[in-house]
Amino acid sequence: MDDTEAQAQAHKLLGQKQAAPHKQDSGYIRTLRSCCVIPQRYILGVVGLLGVCNAYTMRVCLNLAITQMVNLKKKNSTHFDPYACPSDVIVGNHTDVIIKPYAIFDWDEKTQGLILSGFYYGYAATQVPGGYLAEKFGGKWTLGLGLLSTALFTFLTPVVIRAGGATWLFILRVLQGMGEGPTMPALMIMLARWVPPHERSFQGALVFGGAQIGNIFGSFMSGILLADGRDWAYVFYFFGGFGILWFLLWSVLCYSTPNTHPYISKKELAYLNKTVTTAETSSLKDPVPWKAILRSAPVWALVCAAVGHDWGYYTMVTDLPKYSHDVLKFNIATTGTLTALPYIAMWICSFLFGFICDFCIKKGWHSIKTGRIIHTTVAATGPAICIILASYAGCDRTAAMVYFVLSMALMGGFYSGMKVNALDLSPNYAGSLTSLVNTTSTFAGIVTPYLIGLLTPDSTLAQWRVAFWVCFAVLVGTNVVYCIWADGKQQWWDDVRQYGYPDGWKHGSLTRDEPVPSEEYRLAEQKAG
Structure with a gap:
């Protein structure tokens, strides 16, 4: 009788244990899950x-x-520019006064x-x-x-x-x-x-x-x-x-x-747990392996590519309107749509490049590393060449703007190149790696407008050519570094428990509870293998 009661109690507890997960998957959650197509x-x-x-x-x-x-x-200043372009705006002997009722600051x-x-x-x-x-x-x-x-x-x-x-x-x-x-x-x-x-x-x-x-x-x-x-x-x-x-x-x-999402479909959850490579368990919550990250060549290649990208991007975003107004003599009041064209081109082309890169990787036509290098190169050398051509287009405003739009369109390749490369190198520490890359490249965004201001004190075409050549050198130079040292595989330090330490590692343990294996241990392990 006691055995029967014990078995009944065990079956009851087992039934409760099996039913517990299904309580969360009922009612409201099931409705949400069914609605999420x-x-x-x-x-x-x-x-x-x-x-x-x-x-x-x-x-x-x-x-x-x-x-x-x-x-x-602003005080009028005269500066003779032999390359000056003609202006669409006819200015007489007087200046038009534009009333700005809410302009209350004198900065x-x-x-x-x-x-x-x-x-x-x-x-x-x-x-x-x-x-x-x-x-x-x-x-x-x-x-x-x-x-x-x-x-x-x-x-x-x-x-x-x-x-x-x-x-x-x-x-x-x-x-x-x-x-x-x-x-x-x-x-x-x-x-x-x-x-x-x-x-x-x-x-x-x-x-x-x-x-x-x-x-x-x-x-x-x-x-x-x-x-x-x-x-x-x-x-x-x-x-x-x-x-x-x-x-x-x-x-x-x-x-x-995905595992914390309450109403994700079971099919998608199983697919993501199978295909997404992360070591996300409580036993693997180790400190960020900064000692290894800062000694990783692919990381510094990524940092260089990011600096080049931000240098070119901020040159275009911050100073293109100024170049259009001061050099090409566009009437800014009527060129809102024209100013937006480079961004539209970059946005559309980023999808095109992303689709092409994923398609080629999926088909096995090239590796992830090759795809990142190809699209980063297109997004660096293409804009570098285009901005130089734009500066030598002189006062041909149509040709200059076509080159600027084309340069931003090609820059869309960065998103399928170096921009997502942090996910390849370190899916487990992608946040820390991205923070390192963004922190470094943000300083380029601070320096670029200031340097261009120093190079173009009179905002002449000749001065802007110098600024664009500097941008060309930064974009191409950083891209060369990326092409040499880039990688598309998960790095050993991202999951040292799986990949182990490389030969000759002498910088201590990267985990909380595992010492670095000694050289004798490695040799013994190799012999046993």
Whole structure:
């Protein structure tokens, strides 16, 4: 009788244990799962795209708004330029006075430049901490709360400016940059957990293409909101509110890993657990292997490629409008669409390059490493050549703009090249690796506009040619380094328990509980093998 009762109790406990997981998979969860026809990794891609778009709109909206905030009279200066292009605008003996009722600040060019650069100081400061937090606590809340803070700061910008002027605005921009710093490391962590290797080029183009949408959408909407002398505060209210709405969408739809997603389909979950290579178990939560990362040649090749990319990108984004206005003599008021064309071209081509790269890898036509090198080379040497051709097009404005648009289109290859290479090298520490790469390349973004300003004091065509040749040298030089030392395989230090230590490693253990095997142990293991 006792045995029967014991067996009945055991069956009851076993039944409860087996039924427990199914309690979570009932009712509301089953309804959500049945409604989700689109795979969750693609939903992550789309919402991630909107997040990057949101980040870039909040980053660049001040660039246009500040033109309506500052009321500074410029003194006329004469400088003879033998290569000067004719202007479409006929200027008489008088200057037109444009009334800007909300331009209440008298900030000089130096002050404006400092304010605009404040964002990047904060952005660089939180790259590494952001990657660490994303790896420790998951990318969802690291990214979400970071962008939410930036959205709140953006929404409060008009209040802060009117209360504290330029000083408070600079501090606020630094805080905004700190909020956005974890964006790319956290996204890399999530993509490493969610995207199989043969889909990374397209997904990378999808998510990071949000930067170009942000540039287009931010410029377009800012122009509308600032038209007809409207208050510049509307720009910050709009994009700050947009960021808050995105956070709500992100909180509901996206999760750090497939295994923590409550209503992902069982088919997709099984597929991702089979194809995505990460060592995500509690026993493998080791410290970030900085000693090995900083000694890794593929890592420094990636850093060089990122510096080259940011140098070329910031040259185009920051200074193309200035070149168009000062050298080519475009009427900026009527060329909004023309200014957006390079971003549109880059966004479209990033998808095309991503599809081609994934297709070739899937077909076995080339390896992941070869694909990364090919697309990085196209995205570096192509724009480098195009900007030189644009400078030698002289006053042929059509030819110059065609070259500029083509250069940005080719730059779209970076997303399927070096931009997703961190996922190949280190799926487990992609956040920390991305933070290292972004921190280094962000300084290039700070230096580039300042250096170009030094090289083009009079903004003549001859001076701009020198600046473009410098950009050419940086793009091509960094690409050569990448081609020599790049890799497309998971590095040994990303999962040292699986791959072990390389011969001659003398820099200590990378794990919490495993010593580095001695040379005698390695020799004995080789003999046994």
